[in-house]
Amino acid sequence: MIVDRILGIVFLAVAIGAAWHAQTLDVPFAADPVGPRVFPTLVALLLGACGAAILFRPQKGNWEIGHVGRVVLVTVASVVYPYLLGPIGFVPATSCLCFLLALAFGARPLASAVSAVVTSFVFLLVIDYLLDLPLPRGPLGI
Amino acid sequence: MDSFSSLLLGFQVAFSPLNLGLGFAGVALGTAVGALPGIGPINAVALLLPLCFALQLPPESALILLAGIYYGSGYGGRISSILLNIPGDPGLVMTTIDGYPLAKAGRGAAALAISGIGSFVGGTLAVVLLTFLAVPLARVAVSFGPSEYVALMVLAFALLTTMGSGNAAKTWAAIALGLLLAMIGIDGGSGVERFTFGSLELLGGIDFTALTIGLFAVAEVLILVERPLVGAVSRLGSGPGLRIKEVAACLPTMLRSTGVGFVLGVLPGAGASISSAVAYTLEKRLVDRGTFGKGDMRGLSAPETADNAAQTGSMVPMLALGIPGSGTTAVLLGALLMYSITPGPLLFTQRPEIAWGLIASMYIGNVMLLVLNLPLVGLFARLLLVPAWILYPGILALSFAGVYAVSNSHFELLVTTVIGVGAYLLRKANVPLIPLMLAFVLSRLLEDNFRRALSLSDGNPVILFNSVTSVLLWVLAVASILGPHVLAVLRKRRVAATLDG
Numbered sequence: 054m055i056v057d058r059i060l061g062i063v064f065l066a067v068a069i070g071a072a073w074h075a076q077t078l079d080v081p082f083a084a085d086p087v088g089p090r091v092f093p094t095l096v097a098l099l100l101g102a103c104g105a106a107i108l109f110r111p112q113k114g115n116w117e118i119g120h121v122g123r124v125v126l127v128t129v130a131s132v133v134y135p136y137l138l139g140p141i142g143f144v145p146a147t148s149c150l151c152f153l154l155a156l157a158f159g160a161r162p163l164a165s166a167v168s169a170v171v172t173s174f175v176f177l178l179v180i181d182y183l184l185d186l187p188l189p190r191g192p193l194g195i
Numbered sequence: 196m197d198s199f200s201s202l203l204l205g206f207q208v209a210f211s212p213l214n215l216g217l218g219f220a221g222v223a224l225g226t227a228v229g230a231l232p233g234i235g236p237i238n239a240v241a242l243l244l245p246l247c248f249a250l251q252l253p254p255e256s257a258l259i260l261l262a263g264i265y266y267g268s269g270y271g272g273r274i275s276s277i278l279l280n281i282p283g284d285p286g287l288v289m290t291t292i293d294g295y296p297l298a299k300a301g302r303g304a305a306a307l308a309i310s311g312i313g314s315f316v317g318g319t320l321a322v323v324l325l326t327f328l329a330v331p332l333a334r335v336a337v338s339f340g341p342s343e344y345v346a347l348m349v350l351a352f353a354l355l356t357t358m359g360s361g362n363a364a365k366t367w368a369a370i371a372l373g374l375l376l377a378m379i380g381i382d383g384g385s386g387v388e389r390f391t392f393g394s395l396e397l398l399g400g401i402d403f404t405a406l407t408i409g410l411f412a413v414a415e416v417l418i419l420v421e422r423p424l425v426g427a428v429s430r431l432g433s434g435p436g437l438r439i440k441e442v443a444a445c446l447p448t449m450l451r452s453t454g455v456g457f458v459l460g461v462l463p464g465a466g467a468s469i470s471s472a473v474a475y476t477l478e479k480r481l482v483d484r485g486t487f488g489k490g491d492m493r494g495l496s497a498p499e500t501a502d503n504a505a506q507t508g509s510m511v512p513m514l515a516l517g518i519p520g521s522g523t524t525a526v527l528l529g530a531l532l533m534y535s536i537t538p539g540p541l542l543f544t545q546r547p548e549i550a551w552g553l554i555a556s557m558y559i560g561n562v563m564l565l566v567l568n569l570p571l572v573g574l575f576a577r578l579l580l581v582p583a584w585i586l587y588p589g590i591l592a593l594s595f596a597g598v599y600a601v602s603n604s605h606f607e608l609l610v611t612t613v614i615g616v617g618a619y620l621l622r623k624a625n626v627p628l629i630p631l632m633l634a635f636v637l638s639r640l641l642e643d644n645f646r647r648a649l650s651l652s653d654g655n656p657v658i659l660f661n662s663v664t665s666v667l668l669w670v671l672a673v674a675s676i677l678g679p680h681v682l683a684v685l686r687k688r689r690v691a692a693t694l695d696g
Contacts, residue, residue: 056624100368127416131612132612155584160584176592186600189599
């Protein structure tokens with residue numbers, strides 16, 4: 054119930070924002086009679102109608118909660134990863150990512166570390182050397 | 196006769212060493228990735244899509260590889276359903292009903308063999324149907340103008356909402372979100388920036404590979420880390436192998452299920468997942484003597500055959516109309532669009548090497564899959580023993596490496612993660628992701644046709660309804676939206692009437 058109420062409000066807000074943004078679009082010259090505004094406005098109306106329907110007629114059903122901490126850990130690791138990739142290189146950055154993920158999936162630290170390093174090297178070999186698609190290298194050259 | 200000579204051309208394309216190799220790589224990878232628990236066809240295709248682009252393969256070769264992964268994963272998916280009781284995607288739930296009891300009874304090897312044969316029968320017969328149906332359908336669609344295309348796409352969305360399992364408002368909301376996401380960037384018609392929030396990186400729009408990886412790889416890993424799958428691997432078993440008599444007993448079931456699967460696959464909507472359910476229910480009504488659900492070979496072969504037939508069937512609207520029939524064919528369509536090729540009725544005449552090369556490769560691919568799957572199924576089953584803490588970190592790392600390889604941009608990696616987290620939240624709130632993805636792919640096409648139609652009439656919307664075909668398509672769309680509600684009301688009245696009487 055509560056999930057659907059929040060979802061409905063979010064969809065309504067996105068719809069209003071999109072519709073408002075569409076109206077601010079300035080067309081320097083008219084290439085076609087419709088222009089870039091009409092289609093986003095129509096889609097925003099559809100989204101708004103759905104948002105209202107979900108808000109006022111919420112479904113029963115509960116938000117199942119599992120290991121939320123692990124989800125947050127994986128999300129944070131994924132957000133930090135792109136920032137590490139350039140400075141420290143593909144293998145070290147990917148090893149960190151895989152290490153944290155392996156921990157999140159319940160592995161022991163030593164096993165996580167070994168599998169993370171092996172996985173990173175395998176991908177470097179396959180993607181960079183075998184398929185010839187350059188991956189970022191850090192100061193260590195890997 | 197026309198189809199035969201075109202098919203011959205297709206075989207010339209498909210038998211080139213590069214395409215033969217890629218076809219083999221596709222079906223083998225597809226079986227392997229499909230065998231992994233929790234990973235279905237759409238995840239498999241999404242995961243390998245960026246690498247495929249980064250390699251800059253010619254379009255027909257890329258399509259042969261991606262399609263191979265798609266129908267190959269249909270063969271692989273049954274392995275975790277039968278041995279682990281964990282379906283890789285919703286289409287495989289039915290496979291577990293009779294497959295897992297067979298594995299528990301020690302006949303895992305026989306169960307895998309019959310489902311492999313079922314997949315082959317369904318896949319191959321559906322390609323034959325595809326060969327002869329696609330061109331006539333495309334011929335009808337050649338006369339379609341912009342207003343007919345608008346109506347056709349609305350019909351596809353309407354079918355998606357009625358045939359899908361989710362709540363209608365949530366499905367329509369997912370469609371609207373997909374359409375909006377695709378509008379980010381510079382508008383082709385007027386050169387105006389839309390929804391870019393002043394960001395330079397967003398000028399080019401959201402990258403298609405970032406979207407698919409976010410929706411179907413990152414979100415999947417988040418779902419799995421929150422609630423890990425549990426299941427004990429049952430062994431292939433030492434029970435009696437598959438007997439010829441059992442295969443013969445399953446043949447009528449396989450033929451019927453091919454028909455069911457193909458027809459439902461051609462219709463846009465949740466093709467594969469409902470076709471296996473419909474085929475299973477049909478067989479249960481027709482031939483069940485109380486053995487279904489306890490390890491009946493026919494109960495296992497029905498969903499497996501229908502699933503593969505539906506996968507191939509969903510290629511028909513994708514190739515002939517340019518409208519995908521399922522989430523995975525939407526990914527294939529998006530892949531073609533990235534090559535600046537618009538699939539549709541003219542594909543068969545203008546780029547026959549793509550359309551027919553793909554169709555021919557599916558004949559070859561299904562034979563390869565049968566040969567791969569009967570003797571080597573034990574090898575693929577070993578993949579189930581890879582622990583989750585090696586598998587899923589690897590999948591996320593491969594996703595990011597793929598997005599990086601195709602875009603060379605850190606920003607795209609962030610976009611992928613943001614889409615993935617958003618998709619995870621949407622999935623938790625029961626908003627389906629496949630309609631979002633389909634709408635994203637079709638958005639540009641829909642808006643272009645909408646604007647073209649209205650330019651012809653100088654802005655008068657009546658043009659959208661001024662041909663017999665477009666009115667027919669609109670009526671069908673409205674009927675498919677209202678149909679289920681009308682039926683529900685009628686049923687209620689009938690129940691009320693019987694109660695009164």
